[in-house]
Amino acid sequence: MDITKIIDPLNDAQREAVSGPGRSMLILAGAGSGKTRVLVHRIAWQIQVQGALPHSILAVTFTNKAASEMRTRIEDLLQISARSMWIGTFHGLAHRLLRRHAKQAKLPESFQVMDSDDQLRVIKRLLKDINLDDSRWPPRQVQWFINAQKDEGIRASKILDSGDFFQHQMKLVYQSYEDICRRSGLVDFAELLLSSYELLRDNADILDFYQQRFQHVHVDEFQDTNTIQYAWLRLLTEGRDNLFVVGDDDQSIYGWRGAKIENIHRFQRHYPNHKVIKLEQNYRSTGHILKAANQVIACNEGRMGKELWTDSGDGEPVSLYAAFNEQDEAYFVVEGIRKWVNEGGKRSDIAILYRSNAQSRQFEERLMSTRTPYRVYGGLRFFERAEIKNALAFLRIMAHHEDDASFERVINTPTRGIGAKLIADIRTFAREQGLSLWHAAETLIAEKHLSARAANALAGFLELIGQLERQTAEMALFEKVKYVIEHSGLIAFYNEEKGDKGEARVENLEELVNAARAFDYDREAEENLGELDMFLTHAALEAGEMQGDAFDDCVQLMTLHSAKGLEFKQVFLVGLEEGLFPSQQSLEDLGRLEEERRLCYVGMTRAMEHLTLTYAESRRLYGREIYPNASRFLREIPPETLQEVRMRAQISRPLTAVKSRAGGLGSEGKYKLGQRLKHAKFGEGVVLQIEGSGAQERVQVNFSEVGVKWLMLAYAKLETL
DNA sequence: CTCTACGAATTTTTT
DNA sequence: ATTCGTAGAG
Numbered sequence: 001m002d003i004t005k006i007i008d009p010l011n012d013a014q015r016e017a018v019s020g021p022g023r024s025m026l027i028l029a030g031a032g033s034g035k036t037r038v039l040v041h042r043i044a045w046q047i048q049v050q051g052a053l054p055h056s057i058l059a060v061t062f063t064n065k066a067a068s069e070m071r072t073r074i075e076d077l078l079q080i081s082a083r084s085m086w087i088g089t090f091h092g093l094a095h096r097l098l099r100r101h102a103k104q105a106k107l108p109e110s111f112q113v114m115d116s117d118d119q120l121r122v123i124k125r126l127l128k129d130i131n132l133d134d135s136r137w138p139p140r141q142v143q144w145f146i147n148a149q150k151d152e153g154i155r156a157s158k159i160l161d162s163g164d165f166f167q168h169q170m171k172l173v174y175q176s177y178e179d180i181c182r183r184s185g186l187v188d189f190a191e192l193l194l195s196s197y198e199l200l201r202d203n204a205d206i207l208d209f210y211q212q213r214f215q216h217v218h219v220d221e222f223q224d225t226n227t228i229q230y231a232w233l234r235l236l237t238e239g240r241d242n243l244f245v246v247g248d249d250d251q252s253i254y255g256w257r258g259a260k261i262e263n264i265h266r267f268q269r270h271y272p273n274h275k276v277i278k279l280e281q282n283y284r285s286t287g288h289i290l291k292a293a294n295q296v297i298a299c300n301e302g303r304m305g306k307e308l309w310t311d312s313g314d315g316e317p318v319s320l321y322a323a324f325n326e327q328d329e330a331y332f333v334v335e336g337i338r339k340w341v342n343e344g345g346k347r348s349d350i351a352i353l354y355r356s357n358a359q360s361r362q363f364e365e366r367l368m369s370t371r372t373p374y375r376v377y378g379g380l381r382f383f384e385r386a387e388i389k390n391a392l393a394f395l396r397i398m399a400h401h402e403d404d405a406s407f408e409r410v411i412n413t414p415t416r417g418i419g420a421k422l423i424a425d426i427r428t429f430a431r432e433q434g435l436s437l438w439h440a441a442e443t444l445i446a447e448k449h450l451s452a453r454a455a456n457a458l459a460g461f462l463e464l465i466g467q468l469e470r471q472t473a474e475m476a477l478f479e480k481v482k483y484v485i486e487h488s489g490l491i492a493f494y495n496e497e498k499g500d501k502g503e504a505r506v507e508n509l510e511e512l513v514n515a516a517r518a519f520d521y522d523r524e525a526e527e528n529l530g531e532l533d534m535f536l537t538h539a540a541l542e543a544g545e546m547q548g549d550a551f552d553d554c555v556q557l558m559t560l561h562s563a564k565g566l567e568f569k570q571v572f573l574v575g576l577e578e579g580l581f582p583s584q585q586s587l588e589d590l591g592r593l594e595e596e597r598r599l600c601y602v603g604m605t606r607a608m609e610h611l612t613l614t615y616a617e618s619r620r621l622y623g624r625e626i627y628p629n630a631s632r633f634l635r636e637i638p639p640e641t642l643q644e645v646r647m648r649a650q651i652s653r654p655l656t657a658v659k660s661r662a663g664g665l666g667s668e669g670k671y672k673l674g675q676r677l678k679h680a681k682f683g684e685g686v687v688l689q690i691e692g693s694g695a696q697e698r699v700q701v702n703f704s705e706v707g708v709k710w711l712m713l714a715y716a717k718l719e720t721l
Numbered sequence: 722c723t724c725t726a727c728g729a730a731t732t733t734t735t736t
Numbered sequence: 737a738t739t740c741g742t743a744g745a746g
Contacts, residue, residue: 063735091736115736189736256733356732415722541736561733583732599733622731623737
């Protein structure tokens with residue numbers, strides 16, 4: 001066997017990880033340290049050297065992109081098909097388990113996957129039905145609550161009824177939501193995970209089967225796992241010491257949606273025999289960029305401790321530009337892009353990264369007026385567009401009459417004279433009789449409870465669906481889709497819509513036909529599911545590529561979050577201002593502040609050759625002019641790696657705040673970040689920030705009773721705890 | 722049913 | 737500022 005291909009391209013640490021003993025391992029892989037490579041080569045090693053069967057490999061990722069990349073790279077490396085390996089996202093694999101064992105998972109054979117938009121609609125509907133005032137109970141918040149419970153593995157029935165009104169109400173809503181989903185055969189994303197966890201937990205035979213099968217379990221981006229995902233992994237590997245996880249605590253930026261860094265510590269406790277390997281050699285960025293990023297992340301407490309290094313030289317220093325205002329900032333960045341392109345650089349090697357989507361605008365305007373091609377990430381994706389979801393809802397309701405969500409979606413789309421009143425009546429009747437909306441509608445017509453006009457319109461709808469069903473019964477998937485978008489009236493409906501908008505929607509619908517034609521049934525068909533159902537699931541689980549032509553040479557605009565995992569020769573990290581980045585909401589909580597800092601670290605380490613940081617001294621935000629301070633993260637960067645750029649020297653002020661090395665690193669004095677202390681008047685609090693020195697030294701403290709305050713150390717009477 | 726007007730909210734996102 | 741959702745009028 002030729003193992004040189006597997007081993008030779010690796011450095012020592014990577015090699016140790018790849019060829020390590022067949023027990024649990026924790027690979028702490030810094031940014032740009034070759035983490036995917038390690039994962040891929042580890043799997044190759046197990047197969048080729050240790051004789052593992054492809055069949056016994058399980059590899060879990062968070063995104064479809066990561067999963068397919070891993071699969072491709074394994075196939076390229078080993079020159080074998082990776083078909084029999086289970087490589088996929090947590091949700092994708094959970095889904096596969098549920099399809100295979102629908103009965104034991106207490107789900108209908110043909111359950112449908114709901115995306116978050118569908119889920120939100122169901123919740124809105126539900127809140128209306130039980131007459132909850134949605135200004136006091138915002139649907140989003142309810143959705144968030146339910147998902148958070150599921151992510152923690154908590155069923156509605158397990159929520160304590162502590163007498164807390166909010167809790168009590170939420171429990172009721174959650175319970176009704178569960179009922180609706182069960183009755184309609186709908187499963188949301190969080191439910192995929194929770195149900196598949198329960199499936200394994202409650203069925204010893206099934207669990208045993210998969211434990212036997214998956215001799216080698218691998219997890220990518222382990223720091224992003226939430227409670228239920230960890231519990232799921234734990235079940236599969238319990239007592240087997242075969243869990244190989246790769247992650248980076250410094251790149252944990254999804255705490256706000258339930259990711260638990262603690263899972264790394266949990267892992268260390270639960271797999272006592274494990275081995276830890278740190279990958280610290282970086283193959284992406286120059287020395288200056290790494291030094292700057294290292295110093296920033298070093299300000300966080302309680303890290304696993306890693307320091308990136310490179311042997312490829314310092315490179316250029318990091319640029320810093322203090323813009324006059326947000327327009328000047330955009331102007332400066334686009335000017336930088338122009339220079340780069342003039343010197344022969346590619347636009348697609350450039351990224352503009354920002355904290356919040358709203359910031360993209362000024363850059364778009366500037367790019368547009370200079371006619372620079374660009375692409376903004378994070379818009380609606382193909383399968384999330386309303387017209388596509390409408391078409392899919394037709395297909396769904398045809399195949400599954402009890403799917404209330406789809407029924408609601410298309411009952412009056414395109415409009416066919418079924419008004420709010422009639423729909424409400426159907427809903428009420430359905431609820432009273434415990435029927436699906438479809439069945440309720442049928443019954444209402446049959447029992448002549450409706451006015452002639454209403455009955456007519458409703459019967460027309462049912463008949464339309466019935467006709468579509470019959471006429472497309474024998475068609476291939478793409479023909480079926482084509483037939484439905486044409487004969488449901490959707491195409492005609494959107495053709496009516498004036499402007500490019502309707503035109504674009506029609507084009508999208510036509511594109512859906514192509515998507516159906518291109519859909520590779522065989523590749524996905526493992527479950528005993530019809531082609532249409534597979535396609536619908538595919539649409540929910542993989543919302544599809546974002547808009548824009550990847551082939552064009554475009555400047556890339558995206559949030560810091562969506563930049564994770566990517567790299568660019570030239571990175572502009574913009575809007576480094578207190579209140580923006582770190583965001584306002586994170587200022588008062590050290591934990592969230594540290595997550596912002598990690599986000600900053602992620603952003604900086606995206607840059608390969610050149611990193612430019614900018615902030616504005618004045619910014620229009622929500623229609624108001626604000627005068628933010630430079631971000632604390634700038635002060636954490638070692639000055640020797642920084643180079644201030646001044647496009648218009650007389651305008652931008654000298655950067656005193658940035659140059660003065662503040663005590664923010666927490667090395668000197670008796671106060672450091674996170675330090676608990678007590679003030680005679682304000683009570684107890686936590687140190688968030690330290691600035692200045694000597695008589696000027698001041699600390700920002702978050703007091704539990706009175707909130708955030710700045711205190712001069714020279715005057716304040718403080719006592720450390 | 723569609724259009725307009727007014728008020729409220731406004732980090733980050735994958736599945 | 738802008739967007740989004742709802743309430744009320746036409």
